[in-house]
Amino acid sequence: MGAKFKKMLYGGDYNPEQWPREIWQQDMELFDKAGINSATINVFSWARLQPSEEVYDFHELDAIVDTLTRAGKQIVLATSTAALPAWMAKRYPEVARVDYEGRRHKFGQRHNACPNSPVYRHFIQELTAKLAERYGSNENVVCWHINNEYGGECYCENCEKAFRVWLRKKYGTIEALNQAWNLTFWGHNIYDWDEIVLPNALSEGIPWQGSGEFGCEKTAFAGISIDYRRFMSDSILDNFRLERDSIRQYDKAAPVTTNLMGTYKGLDYFKWAKEMDIVSWDNYPSYDTPWSHVAMRHDLMRGLKNAPFMLMEQTPSQQNWQPYNSLKKPGQMRVQSWQTVAHGGDTVQFFQLRRSVGGCEKFHGAVIAHAGTDQTRVFREVAQLGEELNRIGDSIIGSGTESKVGILFDWDNYWALEYTSGPNVDLKYVDQISRYYEYFYRKNISVDMIPVDADLSKYDLVAAPVLYMVKEGMAEAIEAYVAAGGTFVTGFMSGIVNESDNVHLGGYPGPLRKLAGVWAEEIDALAPEQSNEIVFTDGSKDECGMLCDILHLEGAEELARYGSDFYAGTPAVTRNVFGKGRVYYVGTVLSENGLEKVLDLACGGAGITPVIGEETELEVTRRISDAGAVYFVMNFKDQELPLPAVFAGKKDLLSGRTMEEGEMLKKYDVRIAVLQ
Ligand SMILES: [Zn+2]
Structure with missing residues (x-):
């Protein structure tokens, strides 16, 4: 704590x-x-x-x-x-930084030290x-x-020297470094540590849409650039x-x-x-x-x-x-x-x-x-x-939160997914995580945002959208979690690369293939004006887009299929039984409704419940203190909304008043109540 x-x-x-x-x-x-x-x-x-x-x-x-x-x-x-x-x-x-373009800065601004x-x-x-x-x-x-x-970030000579020291400690030998960064590609093999240069606009950087804006740059060698991000994060942490x-x-x-x-x-x-x-x-x-x-x-x-x-x-x-x-x-x-x-x-x-x-x-x-x-x-x-x-x-100070849902968040994945060239420039890490979070938020289901090395056994459902980089040991940890009865939700652009951004060979989603019971043979990329149709097994239809995995079932059952293009009729969303648990694989970017349908199923199967039983458009969030569970009821909507019945007759800590059944909360109204 x-x-x-x-x-x-x-x-x-x-x-x-x-x-x-x-x-x-x-x-x-x-x-x-x-x-x-x-x-x-x-x-x-x-x-x-x-x-x-x-x-x-x-x-x-x-x-x-x-x-x-x-x-x-x-x-x-x-x-x-x-x-x-x-x-x-x-x-x-x-002491002044050198920027991505290699320019030494002068005195000025702030957050400016190397x-x-x-x-x-x-x-x-x-x-x-x-x-x-x-x-x-x-x-x-x-x-x-x-x-x-x-x-x-800084790209000066002192940083370059420190980067080489950091790499030497990590890789030990030049051979290991060449292999990790796959430097045979374009014949970029290096022979000595002092040949390593920082990955910026003067070296491996690729001019790209949004370039110049922090974090939007692309790179010829994601392995180098991801290591640079790790190194820079470590340097500043130092x-x-x-x-x-x-x-x-x-x-x-x-x-x-x-x-x-x-x-x-x-x-x-x-x-x-x-x-x-x-x-x-x-x-x-x-x-x-x-x-x-x-x-x-x-x-x-x-x-x-x-x-x-x-x-x-x-x-x-x-x-x-x-x-x-x-x-x-x-x-x-x-x-x-x-x-x-x-x-x-x-x-x-x-x-x-x-x-x-x-x-x-x-x-x-x-x-x-x-x-x-x-x-x-x-x-x-x-x-x-x-x-x-x-x-x-x-x-309220010091009180905790109880969640049965965990969403994985990982900076290595954030960097790796957004450095990669292809398949779709619109794919952004935080956007995809947010889409899942929004579902749980709308339902007032408490969520923990967790690291990839978290103890998963605390959770009944773990969602890992765009788990692009699966590092050593992760697949085994997820397998153990699901085998013991956990529900795991993942999907497109997952299990693709290892910690150095080299592809896990043998078919996507790599180390998650057995777990998900599917093989993604190809990944189609759709432009913003394009879409595909998704048909759920109950016959309902919806739209999907951005990325479409072309899947083969390897033990999983189909929950939805594509409705158009040459892969019409092939699976788009699947569920696999693995040990005592379930794995949902979402092979495309679903609409809000489509994702809700899949996550409703996953939550239902995993026994996930919201913090209060009643459906409401109010945000209801809970902290657990020694005195009991403290509920915060907030209206962020443009219309007035009724107080959920469970709070009727309870004291609102803010006003000191006993709350009444059916009372309305205006936009930005708050009520706080303790339920034992
Ligand atoms: Zn520097």
């Missing part, structure tokens, strides 16, 4: 260094009015803490810590290492040790926040570890975290979470992001450590960096916050507490707007939530 706070933190990023000191006291009074009990400070202050290589200056941070401590606020203390000071970039140009720069690594350790030595014994410092939104260990020299108690970003592609968060005391993340849905997607990201963040998490950032109202930064409607921030808690959030924190006067985030929402007053709609909503969290938040 992760760390547990005594009090539900309610606050967020606070940058008093950007303001004259007379404002600070006003801020403390406004925080009290809003029920804010914590502040995250020192996120971007390196230039002020260390104005030159030789000088450290903590007098301003001392004053900030002192102000917050005297006001009784809990402090989340950041380490400031996510933006380089100007003197460092000038004196040591190697993780393998010895100079950067030296300075971050020195700075964090000084911070921990100075503030580690302050009881109000309840959490350490290392760096900020780690990500990106920066995190350096800072964490520096802190631990002086503060052995306060939990250490860094703010993650949901399904962000660049870092293997399951690996990262093992090094973190508690997971925290930043939740920034767009105006049109489905609420199920937000819920899935919460569940993924909870799944990283199978423990409650911190919501390090969300905006109280508006964002600034999206194309369309719409306001959160009245009640929207409140329900979004309760949804966070419902899915395992043990804190609710904002970016930011006071809106900055300049820079690219001056239009980013804040608790205290440019008007500088508590007389705003946003402030009133923040204060209302503060009162609610203060009243009932602490009874």
Whole structure:
């Protein structure tokens, strides 16, 4: 389990260094009015803490810590290492990153340090040790926040050298490396470690649609590029570890975290979470992001450590960096916050507490707007939530979640599937996972997002859409799970490659073939304007598209077949009995209705039930605390919806009122009730 706070933190990023000191006291009074009990400070202050290589200056941070401590606020203390000071970039140009096109960057922006720069690594350790030595014994410092939104990549010479060392450790011999990357293809065989170059636009990168946008590039050798992603994730994680260990020299108690970003592609968060005391993340849905997607990201963040998490950032109202930064409607921030808690959030924190006067985030929402007053709609909503969290938040802290459904999520698969050239450019990893998650979300079935090495025996149903890369030992683990009675759902583009992106020979889905009882002889790719027809065994028809596996039954039974093209009449969806369990194979991208039909069958067979018996369009999510099961009932729909009957006569913890049968929830309404 992760760390547990005594009090539900309610606050967020606070940058008093950007303001004259007379404002600070006003801020403390406004925080009290809003029920804010914590502040995250020192996120971007390196230039002020260390104005030159030789000088450290903590007098301003001392004053900030002192102000917050005297006001009784809990402090989340950041380490400031996510933006380089100007003197460092000038004196040591190697600290700046080299990008995908091979350009060395100058001073500017943030998230801009080369993780393998010895100079950067030296300075971050020195700075964090000084911070921990100075503030580690302050009881109000309840959490350490290392760096900020780690990500990106570097292609400099230091990284290239470090990549070679990383590879040597992994492969041992040049022969093993040549084989793993299949370098006989195009005669790319290498003879010595120093011939290895980083896979970017100057080497193996393939210009592609969306190229230039992070994570959209293609590559001539996915094996090299996947290893580079693993290496870069490890390199940046090593920066995190350096800072964490520096802190631990002086503060052995306060939990250490860094703010993650949901399904962000660049870092293997399951690996990262093992090094973190508690997971925290930043939740920034767009105006049109489905609420199920937000819920899935919460569940993924909870799944990283199978423990409650911190919501390090969300905006109280508006964002600034999206194309369309719409306001959160009245009640929207409140329900979004309760949804966070419902899915395992043990804190609710904002970016930011006071809106900055300049820079690219001056239009980013804040608790205290440019008007500088508590007389705003946003402030009133923040204060209302503060009162609610203060009243009932602490009874929920640390409570868990019970799920009988697990969905596999794996960064190696994410990278490998999207690096591959063909068969269909529209195939995106997170999209496919989300389609499955949405089904369970609509049905109010609790889901755990789990890593590929999870203990599957906890679950009655495990879904593994696009399990493209099946690493060593995985097929055996899934076979054992199904043989013992588990239900496993997988499908197209699964079991295709090994951990180096080389194809499992002998017919798709490779090591899953025996389990699924099917052989996929060919994979057709359909353009967005094309579709095929799917005919279920009950005669009902639906559409499918994007990818169509052409399947042969090898023991499985057919649940649906294709209706058109030269493979009309061949199986598209199948079910196989394996030991005491069942394996469903979905050979094509089904419509929402089609997928629902298949998953209804799979859930029915596996005895999966929703958190409440009654069907409803409300989101109903449950956490299990010592006091009983806490149910969060939320309306994200555009129409009013009736409260499910099971809650009639129960007390709504938010209003204190006894709920009535048939009462209606308006859009963004929330009810919270404990059922024994
Ligand atoms: Zn570098």
